Amino acid sequence: MKVLEFHNLKVEDRLRLDFEGTFGPQAALESELEPFLQALDVYAGEWMPDVVNGKRRRKYSRPSFWKALEERRDENSTRLGLYRTKWPALDMSLSLYFPPLPPQLRIWVTVQPLSWFSEAARCREFVDMVRAWASHYPVTYAMANSLAEDQLSGAPDFGRDEKTSRRDRFDKIYEVCWLNVFGPKLVETVGRERMLSTPAHRVEELPNGSVLLVTWPTAADFASDEAREAQAHAHVHLRPDLDYDTMLRTLRERSVTLAPVEPRFHPDVAPLLSRVVDDVAIHERQRKIAEFNAWRPPEPEEWRPADAALPPDVEDPERARAHYSYLAELLVALMHTKVPSVLEVTPESLTDVDYQFWHEDFPRVFERQNIDAHAVPAIGAYLGQVLVRNLGGKWIPRQKLEEAQVLVGHRVWLPFVRAWRYMRSVQSLLDSSLTQLYRVAERHRS
Secondary structure, three states: OOOHHHHHHHOOEEEEEEEOOOOOOOOHHEEEEEEHOOOOHHHHHHHHOEEOOOOOOEEHHHHHHHHHHHHHHOOOOOEEEEEOOOOOOEEEEEEEEOOOOOOOOEEEEEEEEEEHOOOHHHHHHHHHHHHHHHHHHHEEEEOOOEEEHHHOOOOOOOOOOOHHHHHHOOOOOOOOOOOEEEEEEHHHHHHHHHHOOOOOOEEEEOOOOOOEEOOOOOOOOOOOOOOOHHHHHHHHHHHHOOOHHHHHHHHHHHHHHHHOOOOOOOOHHHHHHHHHHHHHOOOHHHHHHHHHOOOOOOOOOOOOHHHHOOOOOOOOOHHHHHHEEEEEEEEHHHHHHOHHHHHHHOOOHHHHHHHHOOOOOHHHHHOOOHHHHHHHHHHHHHHHHHHOOOOOOOOOOOOOHHEEEEEEOOEEHHHHHHHHHHOOOHHHHHOOOHHHHHHHHHOOOO
């Protein structure tokens, strides 16, 4: 059963809920989880899960839910995943921990895209669902926010090292998110009267002493100036030691960082850079787009005028060309699982190869000796084959690989030299991309 998996989708901002509560381990599990299931059924609406995953995926239903929990259970815990096969995408998990561990119920909900929550009604239903859960499963702190905003704020550690974060947990209010549930201990730390008088879109005391607080009617426009002002007012009200102007300035700086930037990449490398920015963390993406808009790749130097080409110096040119074909096949064998298009030997496959090497940090991760001995010859040969097949190029074999040339129009290109420069560093994968050399060769073929 194929679900929408985030790593296969174009990355967009998402709404993410982190809910950590307690439950009664002595009660029957079916009755104890009924409030969780009931609220999900009533309020999830268009992002309702349709797949449940235990040891295998099944269509979501109450029986399949209980089956998944049962088959994943061990002595102290159980866990399952909930997903969708249709838009919007959902990645949701429920984890339960049993004695002798402290009884704990952990809910993660991530819905993509965040823009799905531009409507106040959808947001209200989401808040009501969290309210129902928090009323039954007491929390220390629960929060729902933009993923990009969480990344900028450092949630859930908020600048603390991991050891300190685990020790102190949510001992005070570090951040006010779009949606917050403050447990009784946090409420008493702030002061119940102060907490309930917070200037916010929605403030509600729950039956177990927790307080639900929502800063703004809709989650998707959290970065608007009006929403930032509301967020700053709520935060400094709950933390009188903070300064409003400083807080608002910090939040506005986040909004500037996240403000959309229109891509205007150099056309020779635009297909590659579009892939690269999709791989960058959401909170850094717009800054990276602006950086790439201003960046221009160096002009390729791996060429000579055709009348300056070195003549063949091998005894059997056809055998040399067959060797180049063999080397190119080594790259195909290396990459065809992750990059199926490499089988097609096209300009588009060069871009896919460029991206995959960049994505894997290939020049940094793998041993330099192996890169130079094996990867560079395979890459150079593959690049040459693309020039031959798609631009009518012709190999001019040489005994030394770095001298081998491909004649295209009035230039000869040195694909093995390009491959060597290409594999020097992760940055050189962009500075000396295979994609760019092909595009320049294409322009100069006549």
